[in-house]
Amino acid sequence: MEEFPLDVIRNFSIIAHIDHGKSTLADRLLELTGTIKKKETGKNEQVLDKLKVERERGITVKAQTASMVHSSNGKSHLLNLIDTPGHVDFAWEVSRSLAACQGALLLVDASQGVQAQSISVFHIAKERGLTIIPVLNKIDLPAAQPERIAAQMQSTFGINPADILSISAKTGKGVESVLQAVIDRIPAPQSDKNAPAKAFLFDSLYDRYRGVISLVNIQNGILRKGDKIASCHTRKKYEIAEIGIMYPEEVSTDILCPGQVGYIACNMKESSEAHIGDTLHRVGEPVPPMPGFKPSKAMVYAGIFPVDSSDFPKLEESIKRLTLTDRSTLHMDVFRQRLEDEYDANIIITAPTVPYKVLYRDGTEKFISNPTEFPDMSDSTTKVSEIQEPIVKASIIVPEEYFGDMMELCYSRRAEELDHRYLDAGSDASSSRIILTCVIPLSEIVTDFFDQLKSRSSGFASFDYEDAGYQKSDLAKMVFLLNGKPVDALALIVHRSAQDTIGRAWVKKLHKVIPRQLFEVPIQAAIGKKVIARETLSANRADVTAGLYGGHYERKLKHLENQKEGKKRLKRIGTVDLPQEAFFDILKR
Numbered sequence: 309m310e311e312f313p314l315d316v317i318r319n320f321s322i323i324a325h326i327d328h329g330k331s332t333l334a335d336r337l338l339e340l341t342g343t344i345k346k347k348e349t350g351k352n353e354q355v356l357d358k359l360k361v362e363r364e365r366g367i368t369v370k371a372q373t374a375s376m377v378h379s380s381n382g383k384s385h386l387l388n389l390i391d392t393p394g395h396v397d398f399a400w401e402v403s404r405s406l407a408a409c410q411g412a413l414l415l416v417d418a419s420q421g422v423q424a425q426s427i428s429v430f431h432i433a434k435e436r437g438l439t440i441i442p443v444l445n446k447i448d449l450p451a452a453q454p455e456r457i458a459a460q461m462q463s464t465f466g467i468n469p470a471d472i473l474s475i476s477a478k479t480g481k482g483v484e485s486v487l488q489a490v491i492d493r494i495p496a497p498q499s500d501k502n503a504p505a506k507a508f509l510f511d512s513l514y515d516r517y518r519g520v521i522s523l524v525n526i527q528n529g530i531l532r533k534g535d536k537i538a539s540c541h542t543r544k545k546y547e548i549a550e551i552g553i554m555y556p557e558e559v560s561t562d563i564l565c566p567g568q569v570g571y572i573a574c575n576m577k578e579s580s581e582a583h584i585g586d587t588l589h590r591v592g593e594p595v596p597p598m599p600g601f602k603p604s605k606a607m608v609y610a611g612i613f614p615v616d617s618s619d620f621p622k623l624e625e626s627i628k629r630l631t632l633t634d635r636s637t638l639h640m641d642v643f644r645q646r647l648e649d650e651y652d653a654n655i656i657i658t659a660p661t662v663p664y665k666v667l668y669r670d671g672t673e674k675f676i677s678n679p680t681e682f683p684d685m686s687d688s689t690t691k692v693s694e695i696q697e698p699i700v701k702a703s704i705i706v707p708e709e710y711f712g713d714m715m716e717l718c719y720s721r722r723a724e725e726l727d728h729r730y731l732d733a734g735s736d737a738s739s740s741r742i743i744l745t746c747v748i749p750l751s752e753i754v755t756d757f758f759d760q761l762k763s764r765s766s767g768f769a770s771f772d773y774e775d776a777g778y779q780k781s782d783l784a785k786m787v788f789l790l791n792g793k794p795v796d797a798l799a800l801i802v803h804r805s806a807q808d809t810i811g812r813a814w815v816k817k818l819h820k821v822i823p824r825q826l827f828e829v830p831i832q833a834a835i836g837k838k839v840i841a842r843e844t845l846s847a848n849r850a851d852v853t854a855g856l857y858g859g860h861y862e863r864k865l866k867h868l869e870n871q872k873e874g875k876k877r878l879k880r881i882g883t884v885d886l887p888q889e890a891f892f893d894i895l896k897r
């Protein structure tokens with residue numbers, strides 16, 4: 309590692325909208341530099357998308373990092389690719405990965421053009437002061453329109469078309485020029501070899517045998533195997549048991565020098581010990597921590613139950629492991645699938661909720677993310693003065709013909725401050741695209757908003773959002789009662805304007821999925837003490853008159869009367885079993 313001084317090191321990321329070819333390009337770069345073997349043609353199995361869920365869904369969830377060595381002008385360069393996730397819900401992971409880079413390849417699909425996430429990742433990179441190399445990908449596609457998309461990049465990002473590289477990550481065309489541009493255009497990291505060692509922790513992995521593996525960028529100084537280090541954040545001390553680079557798997561080097569990127573295994577056992585954004589230093593040589601780094605903030609919550617309640621300890625352990633590598637706000641579906649795939653957990657996840665802010669008359673405030681703790685605003689003795697909900701600023705890019713549908717969707721989700729403009733200035737109207745921005749409650753987009761957006765635009769709309777703080781809102785807790793008993797896992801927080809629609813829809817759904825019992829079961833949706841919707845599940849009546857033939861009318865009646873009495877008793881003591889499948893069906897939405 310000592311053979312790679314600062315001036316031959318480049319730390320960079322690939323940033324792109326989902327599916328624009330980030331993983332494919334990463335693979336080509338690793339192949340070109342001989343880091344991985346070239347695969348047989350026809351196979352396009354991406355190396356950096358390691359997890360099964362990523363392969364199945366074709367999205368990168370977990371950022372992966374790899375080092376490469378490439379010769380240029382007779383000099384060996386150490387190129388550290390810091391992979392960023394390409395999904396709308398992972399803006400925070402993108403931001404923290406970029407903190408370890410000096411430059412980024414902004415990859416745009418030459419057939420699809422600039423999309424919502426191209427814009428958001430561009431801004432994150434720009435804010436961090438990174439050098440941006442614009443790259444047009446998929447120029448091999450017949451539908452590619454490189455000139456038009458280049459003009460779009462110029463009008464949207466202020467990029468000079470002459471700086472744009474045109475490539476096909478699939479065929480490999482032009483990829484060599486990308487490596488050269490990384491070396492020529494991206495500045496080497498700045499770092500002081502003689503200053504006390506300082507490492508920035510930007511990601512972590514979990515290894516069953518070695519525990520937590522931290523991915524670090526050496527800001528100053530040198531770290532070696534055996535060094536005693538400490539965390540600025542937790543003040544805990546560790547000894548470096550193993551240190552090396554990702555090539556693309558872990559290769560131990562026993563040393564990491566200034567500006568370099570690699571991994572450290574230092575017997576951290578608990579997931580909670582590796583804080584993304586933390587700064588590590590040598591024991592006895594304290595350093596100021598990296599500034600301006602926002603800790604992760606959970607914005608979506610859900611309850612998780614094992615299907616078999618004896619699995620609680622196992623589930624708890626699985627979640628601990630999983631949250632070690634994915635602490636950011638994960639897409640709920642991805643989280644559930646990963647939990648099931650990697651840890652064999654059979655689970656139920658409740659409807660997602662967001663953290664609401666409750667303001668009290670005495671001036672105090674509290675965040676509530678569990679619907680069961682939500683205050684009853686209809687209670688006249690309430691000490692609550694106001695409830696606020698998190699809102700986001702959303703941008704949607706969509707071809708003009710779907711604009712009306714998108715407006716409708718946004719309005720149905722309580723969007724405000726809608727605004728729009730054309731993305732391609734002066735282009736022909738038939739293929740114009742519009743960027744629509746609005747302010748929308750977070751709770752309205754955490755479930756099926758993205759699916760709706762895609763299906764109502766035939767897949768053409770792209771979407772991204774950023775935090776926009778809190779706003780006062782007229783919200784209430786809706787509970788569902790089965791046979792008069794509230795079911796905690798089904799409690800919801802709803803906006804008053806939608807309470808009747810939601811209440812009716814949910815009791816209907818419950819009515820459909822709950823199997824009939826031996827007694828009649830009322831299914832009610834209530835807000836405070838007020839029932840706002842009801843369905844009745846009729847009893848599964850055993851035919852007590854089946855064996856009675858002929859005209860014994862009175863006997864029949866007597867049997868039926870007896871049966872009624874019995875049912876009354878059953879109902880009084882009876883509780884309704886809600887089968888697991890019923891939960892799944894309801895919460896699927």
Ligand SMILES: Nc1nc2c(ncn2[C@@H]2O[C@H](COP(=O)(O)OP(=O)(O)OP(=O)(O)O)[C@@H](O)[C@H]2O)c(=O)[nH]1
Pocket residue numbers: 324325326327328329330331332333352354357366367368393394395445446447448449475476477478479
């Ligand atoms: N024709 C063509 N297809 C490409 C090219 N680059 C990537 N693709 C295809 O585009 C699809 C998406 O590519 P990925 O590399 O998985 O995209 P990604 O940006 O990594 O997606 P995420 O991991 O979800 O962020 C795949 O089917 C690739 O085979 C290219 O240059 N030409």
